[in-house]
Amino acid sequence: MNNSILNKPYKYGFKTDIDSYNISGGLNINTLLKIINELEEPNFIKKFRLEALNKLKFLRQPDWCFFEVPDINYDKISYYSKPINLTDKDVLSKIDQTFEKLGISKEQQENLSNTAIDLVFDSVSISNIIEPFLSKSGIIFIPLFKAIQKYPYLVKKYLGTVVPSNDNFFAALNSAVFSEGSFCYIPKNIKCNFDLSTYFRTNLENFAQFERTLLIAGENTKLTYLEGCTAPMYSESQLHVAIVEIVAKYNSFVKYATIQNWYRGNKLGEGGLYNLTTKRGICFDFAKLEWTQIEVGSSITWKYPSTILKGNNSSSEFYSISLLSGVQEADTGSKMTHIGKNTKSKIVSKTISLNSSLNIYRGLVDIKPSAYKSFNQTECDSLLIGSNALTGTFPYTKVSNSTAIIRQEASISKLDEEFLFLFMQRGIDLKTAVTLLIYGFCYNICEKLPLEFGVEIPLLISLRTEEALG
Structure with missing residues (x-):
């Protein structure tokens, strides 16, 4: 099997040619004050940012990853960016054309009758079509900066309660300079029949995306949230440091689904985006x-x-699928902390490594003394395609209650060339055969995705396979 990488362009690597106002000048109090003044933020947000900046001084960038994160020059980063003259028709037209190229035209947004989409361009929200309709049902789904101004009591109550600013280095960094994001609050006994969705698009060179998402599901509620993201191609690497906080109250159900399709750099590993993200939820009684x-x-x-x-x-x-090719590197996984009685968790991870990529699963199941009769099942399966790919699994388990049940299994395998031969004997070409085998390998996760995402996965797998196999 030939593992050379085709020099094909990243489909979403184009840049929108518009003038932008940005805030840079290093990671310091002056930069924070510029952001605070630009957004006219209330005192509690100012305090939150400044406290996070102070905590950042005592935290170090994690050094326990399987790979080494390159040094990041925080003095060269733009921490806030927005188009100049956002009300100008020409500027709005260019932004609309950008999202049309990404497959999210205004017509498509309006035709998605069961989906509410918030479009974020660099540091500003551009469009949220059915916000007024949702508000009639008591559902709040608006950009985070707007929520800070309109519902400060809700933001103040929940911001930083799931991921505190001193949780880790990147959490403190985001808490200090977070730029836009989504806020959702569903009041008690409301079933949201709409899929709430946010699409993040970066555009400016040297701009770092620090979005923050805060989702609150009240008692007896249901919420489905979808997230997508892309970035232009630049020779210099870009930075993405995000936080997602989810609060699931009594008997609520929250489904969070995301497709991360940032620019991954060229075949030599130059450029690309560093995705350093903290996502966490908390579940109360009977919540899922x-x-x-x-x-x-x-x-x-x-x-x-x-x-x-x-x-x-x-x-x-x-449920996770990590499909890497070229020289991509990923250290990902999940953490389940059991505190309540009769709690249950399930982790299913599928990693597919092509070419010279590095794919690591790292997970923790922590059973606290109070977690009587808790249960966890962890499945980690890895598929290697090519002789230079590397994968590894690091499952950690802490059990402090003897009534708990833990089940763990893991497997690593290479793509069976006998299966490929069987396909090719029946007239199916190599790339199609590999695509079908990969899709079959992770089908049980693909079927968990909402329809809007599920139809994209076979295409993404096909594109990655075509790029990786010459």
Whole structure:
């Protein structure tokens, strides 16, 4: 099997030619004050940012990853960026054309009758079509900066309660300079029949995306949230440091699904985006949180969506597909912390490594003394395609209650050339055969995705396979 990488362009690597206002000048109090003044933020946000900046001085960038994260020059980064003259018709037209190229035209947004989409361009929200309709049902789904101004009491109550600013280096960094994001609040006894979705698009060179998402599901509620993201191609690497906080109250259900398709750099590993993200949810009594993520982009990924099962009879499931090619590197996984009685968690991870990529699963199941009769099942399966790919699995388990049940299994295998031969004997070419085998390998996760994402996965797998096999 020939593992040379075709020099094909990244489909979403184009840049929108518009003038932007940006805030840079290094990671210091002056930069923070510029952001605060630009957004006219209230005192509690100012205090939150300044405290995070102070905590950042005492934290170090994690050094326990399987790979080394390159040094990041925080003096060269733009921390906030927005188009100049956003009300100008020409500027709006260029932004509309950008999202049309990404497959999200205004017509498509309006035709998606069961989906509410918030489009974020660099540091500003551009469009949220059915926000007024949702508000009639009591559902709040608006950009985070707008929520800070319109619902400060809700933001103040929940911001930083799931991921505190001193949780880790990148959490403190985001808390200090976060730029836009989504806010959702669903009041008690409301079932949201709409899929709420945010699409993040970076544009400016040297701009770092620090979005923050805050989702609150009240008692007896249901919420499905979808996230997508892309970035232009630049020779210099870009930075993405995000935080997602999810609060699932009594008997609520939250489904969080994301496809990460950032620019992953060229075949030599030059450029690409560093994806360094903290995502966490907390479940109260009888609540359920389901994570589904597809990782196909970014040159470096450091991300571990996790759940704190605080309430009795709460549960969480984590489904992940990490498909890497070229010289991409990823250290990802999940963390399940069991605190309440009769709590249940499930982790299913599928990693596919092509060419010279590095794909690491790292997970933690932590059973606290109070977690009587808790249960966890972890499945980690890895597929190697090519002789230079590397994969590894590091499952950690802490059990402090003898009534708990833990089940773990893992497998690493190479693509069976006998299967390829069988396909090719029946007239199916190599690339199609590999695509079908990969899709079959991770089908049980693909079927968990909402329809809007599920139809994209076979195409993404096909594109990655075509790029990786010459």
